[in-house]
Amino acid sequence: MSAPEKDRLCRDEIIAQVSFLTFAATDTTSNALSRIFHLLSENLEVQEKVRDEIAAAFVQNGGDLGYDALMGLPFLDAVCKETLRLHAPIPFVMRQAAEDTMLSLSEPVKCFKGEKKQEIMVPKGTRIFISILNSNRDPNVWGPDAAEWKPERWMNPLPDTVLNAKVPGVYSHMMTFIGGGRSCIGFKFSQLEMKVILSLMLQTFKIEPSGKKIEWQFNAVAHPMTEDAPVTAAGKKVQLPMKLTLL
Template sequence: MYPSQNASELHAPIPFVMRQAAEDTMLPFLEPVETLKGGQKREIMVPKGTRIFISILNSNRDPKVWGPDAAEWKPERWMNPLPDTVLNAKIPGVYSHMMTFIGGGRSCIGFKFSQLEMKVILSLMLQTFKIEPSGKKIEWQFNAVAHPTTEDAPVTAAGKKVQLPMKLTLL
């Protein structure tokens, strides 16, 4: 669990996934890594059967790829051509060089539906309500899916109860 520093910060609903290598694979690095002997490695051998944890959270908020404001929610990023650092990162996600919906053969088959669902809900809410923070400090709890909670939320067997207090005012 980590506290939100900024209301406009990005938080991945699923912060990481685990995969197992189906065959021996050379996994490239975004940038070279210095070895203990002073050399550089640009990739690493991943033997068949190796389990790998993929951090969606870090991939989507990497300042080396997205810039110093990588953790900020900025929809205007997609209104202009993406920077070369994003295009050259070759992140294998299904959407906008992000890993939110994973990528490859095990990517989320419902990503288009979830986007449509979010657009419909937001379009209805934004024309009906003024939405403001409540002033309560939000914490993020990581279980199978990350969810917001508050410091004083009731505790259940699965952790703190999901809460996202906000002020809704009719427009």
């Protein structure tokens, strides 16, 4: 309530924002965390490296890992970024053109009559599906290993192709959290939440595969499940069994 009158949110706006943050925290973020745990269980060397970094940070900070220290852990950040790049929780979004727009393309497309165009007209009211995964995995941008999970790619300067692509996302040259005025309002909170949980879980447990094959179902949000998962009214039951060993 201390904000200037012109910057204050009305009651309906506050309710809408709180609802949005709650949705982001309980669905997209939780499934992003599930994907990280799944990948770490399959890549124990990476898991151990993250654990060592977290443990060293706790020692250096007297057992109390504050915001700046946690967010400044480079390899933990690399694991989160690479997972959010390769496995964005929301694979695509839909937008509707508010006005007639000439849309520029990064690469020319071949039309039905054979001619190539570098831009296309999008009439007002047109619904456009934006593939987040396609943008985040584009080999022309991220290189020939774009489809591989490699946290170490973030430990070095990104290639010029990433910087020159000028992807309009709000987060690390990707479209995971979209971009512009309708980008994810909770993307920084999401990063903090993931890193807090990872820092506590990894210093407490060793995480390994359960032996069951994990499948990821792509709906509005990607969800994990097993081959033998029970079927509910909403489809296969969401689950990610893992083996936890107390350290």
